Amino acid sequence: MKLANKVALVAGGASGLGRAVCADLATHGAAIAVLDRDEAQAKETVRDIGGGLALAVDVTDPDDVERAVDEVVRQLGAIHLNVNTAGIVDAAKIVSRGGRPAALEDFDRVIRTNLCGTFNVMRLAVAAMLRNEPENGERGVVVNTSSGAAYEGQSGQAAYAASKAGVIGLTLPAARDLAGHGIRVNAIAPGLFETPMAAGLPTPVQDGLVRMITEPRRLGRPAEFAQLVRNIVENGYLNGECIRLDAATRLAAQ
Numbered sequence: 632m633k634l635a636n637k638v639a640l641v642a643g644g645a646s647g648l649g650r651a652v653c654a655d656l657a658t659h660g661a662a663i664a665v666l667d668r669d670e671a672q673a674k675e676t677v678r679d680i681g682g683g684l685a686l687a688v689d690v691t692d693p694d695d696v697e698r699a700v701d702e703v704v705r706q707l708g709a710i711h712l713n714v715n716t717a718g719i720v721d722a723a724k725i726v727s728r729g730g731r732p733a734a735l736e737d738f739d740r741v742i743r744t745n746l747c748g749t750f751n752v753m754r755l756a757v758a759a760m761l762r763n764e765p766e767n768g769e770r771g772v773v774v775n776t777s778s779g780a781a782y783e784g785q786s787g788q789a790a791y792a793a794s795k796a797g798v799i800g801l802t803l804p805a806a807r808d809l810a811g812h813g814i815r816v817n818a819i820a821p822g823l824f825e826t827p828m829a830a831g832l833p834t835p836v837q838d839g840l841v842r843m844i845t846e847p848r849r850l851g852r853p854a855e856f857a858q859l860v861r862n863i864v865e866n867g868y869l870n871g872e873c874i875r876l877d878a879a880t881r882l883a884a885q
Contacts, residue, residue, distance in 0.1 A: 640756055719745065724787050753775065774864070779877045781799050825853060
């Protein structure tokens, strides 16, 4: 799919990887709708990329997302691309050192945001894509965000790793569900990236993360994630796949 004059809905687009995706897609001619819980940051992203639509949205709320999707179509005319980067991290071991079990509501919150939220936005964005006239057989593309933790979840990452593994498991059946409708579904599993979350870690912790990276031995750049999103959109034969983008990183147990 060519990006010029297309409409991209980016959930979680106000910061980090999502913000980089918005900037890259806008540079290549797409109109951008930024959906994020942080409306102020979403508006800042839109201002920085030179225009678009910013909407405050809770990705776990069906009515909230439906209203947002309708508004994107009303103001921008259609949805051709949906990129889902919204997510949270909540580290906790299954039982504490004292034997206390982890809180179920904490696990549920991570699953609801990272997995259910991704599905919620995707299902509604895809319904809008079905109304598009096909271009070279394509009506739309979905790119979801998993994580290297889906493959090698570290201690304390049960909720996060499970949620991101769910995104991988969602990819192929979603692609198969949409076969014949001209809509492709793929995912990216990023490794360790320069995001606000990583920047907030103490320097020794950041140095320890870098030691797990094979080559190039540095944190990934959000622009490199955004470049892969664009590559997926532009390669019409890529479907039902989750691509690791991690410089051969394999996470240690701790």
